[in-house]
Amino acid sequence: MHLVCPAGNLPALVTAVAHGADAVYVGFRDETNARAFPGLNFNEADLRAGIAHAHAHGRQVYVALNTYPGPARIRDWEAAVDRAAMLGVDAIICADMGVLDCAARRHPHLPRHLSVQGSATTHAALRYYRERFGIARAVLPRVLSLQQVERLCEQDVVPLEVFAFGSLCIMVEGRCQLSSYVTGASPNRHGVCSPAKFVKWEEGPGGQRSVRLNDRLIDRFEPEEPAGYPTVCKGRYDVSGEVFHALEEPTSLNTLDLLPRLAAAGVAALKIEGRQRGQAYVAAVTRTWRAAIDRLATRPNDWQVDAQWQRDLARHAEGHQTTLGPYHRSWH
Amino acid sequence: MRLTLGPLQYFWPRERVLAFYREAENWPLDVVYLGETVCSKRRELATRDWIALAHELAAGGREVVLSSLALLEAESELASLRRLVENGRCRVEANDMAAVQMLRERGLQFVGGPSLNVYNHESLRLLCEDGLVRLVLGVEQGRALVEEFRASGLPLPELEIAVWGRLPLSYSARCFTARALDLTKDECGFRCIDYADGLPLATRDGQPFLTINGIQVQTAGLCDLGPELEDLRTAGVGLARIYPQAEGTAEVVRRFRAAIDTRVAPPRLGTENGYWHGTAGMALVEPA
Numbered sequence: 128m129h130l131v132c133p134a135g136n137l138p139a140l141v142t143a144v145a146h147g148a149d150a151v152y153v154g155f156r157d158e159t160n161a162r163a164f165p166g167l168n169f170n171e172a173d174l175r176a177g178i179a180h181a182h183a184h185g186r187q188v189y190v191a192l193n194t195y196p197g198p199a200r201i202r203d204w205e206a207a208v209d210r211a212a213m214l215g216v217d218a219i220i221c222a223d224m225g226v227l228d229c230a231a232r233r234h235p236h237l238p239r240h241l242s243v244q245g246s247a248t249t250h251a252a253l254r255y256y257r258e259r260f261g262i263a264r265a266v267l268p269r270v271l272s273l274q275q276v277e278r279l280c281e282q283d284v285v286p287l288e289v290f291a292f293g294s295l296c297i298m299v300e301g302r303c304q305l306s307s308y309v310t311g312a313s314p315n316r317h318g319v320c321s322p323a324k325f326v327k328w329e330e331g332p333g334g335q336r337s338v339r340l341n342d343r344l345i346d347r348f349e350p351e352e353p354a355g356y357p358t359v360c361k362g363r364y365d366v367s368g369e370v371f372h373a374l375e376e377p378t379s380l381n382t383l384d385l386l387p388r389l390a391a392a393g394v395a396a397l398k399i400e401g402r403q404r405g406q407a408y409v410a411a412v413t414r415t416w417r418a419a420i421d422r423l424a425t426r427p428n429d430w431q432v433d434a435q436w437q438r439d440l441a442r443h444a445e446g447h448q449t450t451l452g453p454y455h456r457s458w459h
Numbered sequence: 460m461r462l463t464l465g466p467l468q469y470f471w472p473r474e475r476v477l478a479f480y481r482e483a484e485n486w487p488l489d490v491v492y493l494g495e496t497v498c499s500k501r502r503e504l505a506t507r508d509w510i511a512l513a514h515e516l517a518a519g520g521r522e523v524v525l526s527s528l529a530l531l532e533a534e535s536e537l538a539s540l541r542r543l544v545e546n547g548r549c550r551v552e553a554n555d556m557a558a559v560q561m562l563r564e565r566g567l568q569f570v571g572g573p574s575l576n577v578y579n580h581e582s583l584r585l586l587c588e589d590g591l592v593r594l595v596l597g598v599e600q601g602r603a604l605v606e607e608f609r610a611s612g613l614p615l616p617e618l619e620i621a622v623w624g625r626l627p628l629s630y631s632a633r634c635f636t637a638r639a640l641d642l643t644k645d646e647c648g649f650r651c652i653d654y655a656d657g658l659p660l661a662t663r664d665g666q667p668f669l670t671i672n673g674i675q676v677q678t679a680g681l682c683d684l685g686p687e688l689e690d691l692r693t694a695g696v697g698l699a700r701i702y703p704q705a706e707g708t709a710e711v712v713r714r715f716r717a718a719i720d721t722r723v724a725p726p727r728l729g730t731e732n733g734y735w736h737g738t739a740g741m742a743l744v745e746p747a
Binding site: 195196197198199200201222223224225226228229244245246247248249250251252254255256258259269270271272275278297298299301302303304305307308309310311313315316341343344345346347360362363364365366367369370373374375453456457458459 | 529530531532533534536537540555556557558559560561563574576578579580581582584585586598603606607610626628629631632633634635638643644658659660661662663664665666668669671676678733737738739740741742
């Protein structure tokens with residue numbers, strides 16, 4: 128089972144390789160990827176250096192080109208595919224059919240992974256992408272239960288990658304317009320969710336803080352209360368007179384408990400979310416998952432979760448809370 | 460321009476659904492879309508009932524399209540989808556790539572629904588090769604995409620856009636109605652049947668914001684492209700979609716019909732049109 132780790136810049140890539148990532152995924156410094164944040168991502172020189180470093184250590188680099196090119200912009204994405212191929216990346220991760228088609232025609236030998244943004248949740252949808260664009264792997268949206276993941280593995284359409292750890296999108300990826308509804312900027316088109324330029328914090332008389340996204344109140348916090356980033360799905364709202372996290376709490380996905388079952392199911396790769404996170408996160412999370420995967424490989428019969436692993440992961444989780452998320456039926 | 464009735468997004472009792480569509484037979488519509496697009500647990504009408512209703516309405520001479528589920532997870536949902544695809548008479552609106560695959564394997568023409576991700580003419584071209592003959596634009600799409608389609612010089616399928624109703628914004632494995640009622644999804648008690656227009660969600664300062672509809676989240680405000688109908692027509696949109704609501708759908712249909720026939724823009728009654736104008740969906744842009 129491959130461990131696929133995030134890197135938002137060259138030092139993070141080096142860190143991921145040092146701590147045991149089998150592959151590192153990155154993005155170009157533009158809107159062709161779903162973490163198009165200011166100051167993040169790779170220019171050509173950095174990517175060239177990163178690929179050389181990873182390959183020297185026997186590891187791989189994937190480039191995410193997983194946003195959807197809007198009107199009159201597909202040529203930019205096609206140019207990014209060419210650039211990735213020219214630099215010698217090991218795979219590209221794409222969602223848009225036009226981009227996948229272009230990559231399959233122009234660079235047939237460059238492996239294509241279907242991004243989580245492609246929203247493929249069934250063997251029929253996976254077959255579409257395999258037959259149409261020859262995908263070598265698909266990343267599953269974070270909506271399926273563990274049994275459903277196991278079932279998809281059995282059906283063996285393409286090798287599957289699942290999310291193991293990191294911030295949790297609770298909506299089907301590639302099908303969420305909450306950010307674009309409020310701000311006009313969407314993960315699908317612009318590679319951002321609830322972008323910072325629309326966020327406004329206000330402090331009230333009693334030290335209470337309010338946070339608005341494009342003028343819409345997402346949440347309010349008491350002075351001592353930890354305040355998270357105001358993505359629309361993690362705000363507190365009023366439903367039938369009760370104020371609560373009506374969609375989801377600020378929490379991270381952590382599937383460490385499920386590792387043996389994911390391995391037994393035949394999952395090809397585990398993905399760590401977080402290209403926007405710093406080196407400390409990449410180091411701690413990569414190191415922990417490497418240790419867990421290695422121990423499972425060497426001692427499959429008496430594998431159990433190490434309490435220290437969970438403590439290390441919890442420290443880096445959003446809101447310092449973790450959940451099994453959709454893998455576990457009670458979350459639904 | 461033709462007028463269409465989009466699929467019912469809410470969960471209503473069986474008798475209410477049947478009465479609604481009996482009434483809709485007399486409305487001045489060109490196309491009716493039928494079927495469960497949100498949650499497969501909703502079975503006041505089972506798949507075979509939707510198919511029977513579609514065939515019955517189609518026998519009256521109207522174009523009827525069967526809409527498929529937007530988010531598929533279980534094998535049983537694929538089996539229902541197969542029954543829709545093989546209904547033998549009505550076209551299917553494919554709301555997921557699984558539906559596209561089943562339709563293309565059978566060489567059947569189809570309508571691409573709003574939850575397929577079509578963001579450029581290359582994706583549209585590929586889906587047309589698969590059998591797509593009409594595209595309902597994705598929720599966050601607007602004039603710019605239609606213009607790009609036309610500029611591409613490709614032969615275009617029919618284009619449809621939602622002109623009235625609460626737009627579907629997202630789908631999850633989680634049921635938000637059950638969550639709001641402190642129930643688990645597996646023991647939800649089908650309580651979304653109590654909310655004929657969905658469950659309103661407001662910000663903490665009391666502004667209406669979203670609508671919870673089972674695993675789907677919708678806008679709270681009503682999208683209204685009535686005053687933009689001429690703009691849609693000029694851009695090349697051939698079909699205007701109205702989403703059913705608990706009350707007043709007949710009146711909405713008549714108003715849009717009159718506007719289309721007379722080419723006189725109706726007054727704006729809804730509160731949002733941002734997506735068509737290329738901005739935040741919740742915005743209201745008054746054309747200069």
